Amino acid sequence: MTAGAALLLLLVASLVPLGAGHLARAHQAAYGLCLGSALVLALVALVHLAAGDAARLAVLPFGLPWMAAHFRLDQLSAFFLLVINLPAAMAALYGIGYGLHAPEYRRVTPFFPLFLLGMNVVVLADDAFVFLVGWEFMSLASWLLVLSNHRDQETRRAAHLYLIMASFGGFCLLPAFGLMAGEGGDFRFEAMRAGEFGPVAGFLVVLLALLGAGSKAGLVPLHAWLPQAHPAAPSHVSALMSGVMTKVALYGLVRILFDLHGAVDWRWGAALMLIGAASAVIGVLYALMQTDLKRLLAYSTVENIGVIAISLGLALAFKDQGRQALAALALVAAFYHMLNHAAFKTLLFLGAGAVQAATHERELNRLGGLIKRMPVTAPAFLLGAMAISALPPLNGFVSEWLIFQSLFRGPELPHWTMKFGVPVVGALLALAAALAAACFVRAFGIAFLGRARSAAAAQAAEVVAPMRAALVLLAVLCVVLGVIPVTVTGALATIAEPLAGAALEPAVGLGWPWLSPADGERGSYAATVLVLAGLVLAGLLLWATRRLSPLPVRVAPSWDCGQPDPSPATQYTADSFAQPLRRVFGTRIFGARETVEMPPPGDPRPARFSLRMRDPIWQGLYLPLAAGVDWLAERINRMQFLSIRRYLMLMFLTLVVLLVVVGVRQ
C-alpha cells in the first residue's frame, strides 16, 4: 500500500517539471518528490526485512486484458528495493543541487522519476508481463537520460549502441519467460516456480537469462555499451545506471536462476564463474587504461559485476551439488557485494559529477590538486575509492573477504573441474582486486592530489550543500556497512535462505562481533574491533606526534622537493602512472604500442610520445558482428527488387512449403 503510493508519487514527480520550463523550483521539487518516495520505499523495504514478514501479494486490475498485474514483496524484493532506493534517494538529493548544472537539465528531470519507477516495478513484479514492462521502462527511461545531452555526436553513438543492446537483452528475456510459462501460458511467477522444465527448455531458459540480464549488467563480452552509455548521462543518472541498474539486472538473474528455475546445472555455475572472472580482470584492466574519470568508473562497474557473478556462479554450483550451506555463504557474499557496490559506485559517480560540476572536466590529465579546493568531495571520494579497493575496515573488504571465504571452500565440490577451476578463479579475483586498488590509487591520486594541471582545476570551488550532503551520507553508509559486518551478514542470510535452501550462521564459534562464516579457525574478521582499535591507536599516534614533536606543523607546496618547478606537467600523468601495468598486461591484451619520436640533435622540435591501443573485444567481436549483419542485410535487400512474378512465386512456395509441413506432421 505504502509502496504503491510511493510509486504513484514517482509518476507525479515526472509530470511536475513538464510545464515548468526553466523554472528551477519545479525541477528541484521533482527531485524532492523522488527523494521522498525513494526514502519511503527504502523504509518499506527495511521494515519488511526487519520484521521478517512473509511475502505480501497485490493483484491490480490492469495490464493484459486476460491477466491482472501481480506484485509481490518478499525478502529478496525487499532487499533489492533497499539496494535501489538508498542510492536513488541520495542521487535525488544530489540532483536537487546538481540538476540545474547538468547540460540540458530540462531533458533530465521528467525521465529521472520514470527511471526510478521502472527499476522499482521490476523488483516488485510477480508476473513476467509486469517484470518486462518495468524492465523496458527502465531501459527506455535510462536511454532517454543518456540521450539528454544529444548535441554531442559521441553521446548519440553511445545511446544508439545502448538502445541496441537493451533491445537485445529484452529479446532474450522475453522467450526465457515464455519458455518458463510453458504451453499453458501462465505468466505468473508462482506458476513458473511450480513448473518443471525439460532439459532443453531448462538449458535455454538459463542461456537466455544469462544473455538478457548479463547484457544489462555488463558481463563481458556484452559490456561494450556500458562504458559508453554510463558516462554519457548526467552524473546522478550515471550513478544510478552503474550503481543500481546493474543490480536490477542481477536481480533478474537471481530471480530466474535461484527462484523460478530452481534447478540449474552446476556447469552453468562454472560458466558464470568463468564469465565473472573474465569480466573482473578485463574490466579492471580497461579501467586502468582510461583517462576519463567517469569511463574509468564505468569499467570498474564491469569488474565489480564480474566479482558478483563469480559469487553467484559459485552459489549455483554449490546448490546443485547439495552443499546448501555453502551456497548460502556464496549467495550472501554476492548480496553483500551488490549492496556495497550500489553504495560506493554511486558515491564515486556522484563524486565524479561534483568534480565535473566544479571544473567542467572529466579528463584525469587536466585535473589535480582538488583535495585543497574541494574539502568535502575529496575525502568522500577517497572513502569510496578505499571501499571499492576492498581496504578494511570499509564495506568492500567484507564482501570480497566473504567471496574469498566461499571460494576457499570450492575444492569441497565433488567434480575435479571445479576442484581445480575454483582456485584459478580465486587467483583471477585476487588479481582483479589488486589491480582495482592500483586503479583507484591512480584515479584519486591524479584527480585530487598533486598540483592542478589546468586552469579550471586550479579555480575549482566546492559544490553546493545538497550535493555535499549526498556524498557525505553515502560515505557514511560505506563505513557503516563495513563496521557492522555480522549484523548485515545475518540480515542477508535470512534473504538467501529460501534461495539457497539453507541458513548461514554469520558468526560460528566466536560470536559477535567476529564474522566467521565457516568456523572460528578457518577465518574470522571483526571490523568493529578493528575500527575501535584503529581509532584509539590513530588518536594516540596523533596526540603523540603533536605532543612530542619539537617542531610546529609546516605547510609546504606539493611536489616541490625543494626545487620549485613552475610547470604542473612534471607530475605523474594518468598515462604515466598506468605505464608499468600497461606494459605488463596491455601489450598483449590491448596491443598497446608506445612510440617516442626523438628529433635529431640540434633540432629544436620537442620529442613526441604517442600511445596507441585497441579494444580487442570491440574489434574482435562487435565490428565483425556488425559487418555480418550488414552483409546479410545486403543479401536480403535484393528481395526488395524482384519482379511481380517472383514475389508471387515466393508467396506460392511459402504456401506450398507450409502445406507440406502440415501434411507431413499429420
Add this chain to the structure above:
Amino acid sequence: MTATLTYDLAHLIGATVLMMGFALLYQRRVSSVIRIYALQALALAAAAAWQAYIQDAPHLYLTAAIALVFKAIIVPLALSWLVRRLGMHRTIETALGIGPTLVIGVGLVALSILLVLPVTEGAAALARESLALAMSVLLLGLLMMITRRNAVTQVIGFMALENGLLLAAVSAQGMPLVVEISVAFAVLVAMILFGIFFFRIRERFDSLDVETLDPYRGDRP
C-alpha cells in the same frame, strides 16, 4: 434419388472444374485460355446449382446465377474484347515449359488431397472431396499466375484461383450468401481495375509482358 448419385454428380462437376484448371495450364493461345476459363466458370455455376439442390439451400441458386452471368459470360466477353482491342499477341509466353507445369500441377493436387482428407476426418465424404478439389483448383490458379508472363493470363490465373475459393464456399454448408456475393463483386472490380491497368501498360510499353515494368520501379537505389 440415391445418395450415391448425389455424391457422384457433385464429384463429377467438381472434377470438371479441376480438369478445366488443368486445361488452363496447357493452352498456348490467349483466346483458348479465355474460353477454357468460361467453361470452368460454367462448371462452377453447375456445381453451385447442384449443391443448392442437394443442400436444399435456395440462396445457392443465386450464387450459381452470379457465377453464370458474371464469370462465364461477362468476364470472358470483356477479356476477349480487351484482347481484340489491344491487338496483342495471340500466343502465350511461358516462364516454365508446359510439361513441367503440368507435372507440378499434379503434385499440387496430390498435396491438397493428402492435406485435406486427414484434416477433415469427421466431415461428410462429399464436403471432404469438394474441399480437396477446391484447394487443388486454387493452387493451380496460383501456379498459372507464376508460370505465365502475359498480364491477361495472370488475370485469368487470379480468376481461376477465385473459382477455387467459390467452389469451397458452395460446398461448405452454412457459408453466408453475403460472403459469396462480395467475393463475386470483388472479382468484378478487380477485373475492371486490371482492364484499366492493361490499357495503361499497353500505352506505355507496347507490350503486356509484366517484366517490362521492372526497370521503371522507383524504389531501386
